[in-house]
Amino acid sequence: KKPVIIDTDPGIDDAVALGIALYSEELDVRLVTTVNGNVNLDKVTYNMLRLMKFFDKQVPIAKGAATPLIVDPVDASDIHGETGMDGYDFEEPDNGLLLDEHAVTAMRREILTSDEPVTLVPIGPLTNIALLFRTYPEVKQNIKEIIMMGGSTGRGNSSVMAEFNIYADPEAAKIVFASGVPIAMAGLDVGLKALVYPEDSEILKDMNKTGNMIYHLFKKYRGGSFNHGLKMYDSCAVAYLLKPELFEVTNCFVDVELNGALTKGTTVVDLKGKMNRQPNVNVCIDIDAKEFKKWFMESIQKCI
Ligand code: BDR
Ligand code: CA
Numbered sequence: 001k002k003p004v005i006i007d008t009d010p011g012i013d014d015a016v017a018l019g020i021a022l023y024s025e026e027l028d029v030r031l032v033t034t035v036n037g038n039v040n041l042d043k044v045t046y047n048m049l050r051l052m053k054f055f056d057k058q059v060p061i062a063k064g065a066a067t068p069l070i071v072d073p074v075d076a077s078d079i080h081g082e083t084g085m086d087g088y089d090f091e092e093p094d095n096g097l098l099l100d101e102h103a104v105t106a107m108r109r110e111i112l113t114s115d116e117p118v119t120l121v122p123i124g125p126l127t128n129i130a131l132l133f134r135t136y137p138e139v140k141q142n143i144k145e146i147i148m149m150g151g152s153t154g155r156g157n158s159s160v161m162a163e164f165n166i167y168a169d170p171e172a173a174k175i176v177f178a179s180g181v182p183i184a185m186a187g188l189d190v191g192l193k194a195l196v197y198p199e200d201s202e203i204l205k206d207m208n209k210t211g212n213m214i215y216h217l218f219k220k221y222r223g224g225s226f227n228h229g230l231k232m233y234d235s236c237a238v239a240y241l242l243k244p245e246l247f248e249v250t251n252c253f254v255d256v257e258l259n260g261a262l263t264k265g266t267t268v269v270d271l272k273g274k275m276n277r278q279p280n281v282n283v284c285i286d287i288d289a290k291e292f293k294k295w296f297m298e299s300i301q302k303c304i
Pocket of ligand 1: 011014038123124149157163164165
């Protein structure tokens with residue numbers, strides 16, 4: 001089983017990706033860390049505790065950064081609701097799985113004590129990962145790869161050019177891209193095509209407990225506007241980890257724009273090698289949407 005750490009800001013699509021990862025027989029989720037993002041840190045951590053109870057798993061949870069490194073926090077409660085996970089009546093969690101340790105310390109410990117190199121799967125802003133690399137650079141030697149949801153080779157969803165997870169903490173993203181650790185980026189190029197439609201949601205409703213929970217969250221995702229499909233962004237990172245053959249990938253240099261008055265937080269993806277820089281990222285540029293959907297539905301079926 002592949003050892004993984006998931007760094008997340010649940011988040012409706014995060015909740016789905018977490019279920020898939022926790023019930024995959026190929027993954028050993030060692031730790032889940034939370035980060036300010038879709039909603040604030042207290043809310044996403046509470047959501048994570050509620051999800052872990054719902055999924056009936058015992059993976060430790062560590063709370064991370066409450067604010068981005070430099071920019072002011074932005075949220076996505078317009079998409080995920082005030083709580084970050086509107087739409088389902090979760091049971092109250094017990095806080096037993098919440099570590100006393102900060103996410104960065106917990107990640108360091110898990111990475112350095114692992115026999116096998118660990119894969120990091122950040123599906124929120126990259127604040128915790130940047131803090132980890134700046135504080136404990138020695139962890140890099142035992143990280144297999146970072147598989148992130150974030151960025152875009154084209155336009156954005158938070159601003160004209162920037163994707164939310166990068167826009168929410170551009171300085172952190174820049175640190176991570178420049179870290180020297182192997183990176184795979186599943187951004188908007190694939191997230192916008194990883195769609196679930198009302199008829200899929202109807203199937204999920206009666207599939208199992210997880211499917212039913214997701215069905216209810218989907219009714220609130222983006223205010224319930226469903227007909228053009230709901231985007232399973234964060235599940236793309238998990239899909240890449242488990243089924244990379246679903247993706248078309250190109251290896252190139254990626255950096256983050258920090259100074260653009262109109263473009264801060266844009267991932268500058270040098271698809272044509274114009275910058276003459278060493279490639280640092282495997283960028284997902286396309287996805288087999290039909291096969292993704294098949295994988296997605298089968299993966300939910302494996303959940304509780
Ligand atoms: C990303 O932003 C968040 O709202 C989603 O959870 C996803 O991680 C998509 O841009
Ligand atoms: Ca997310």
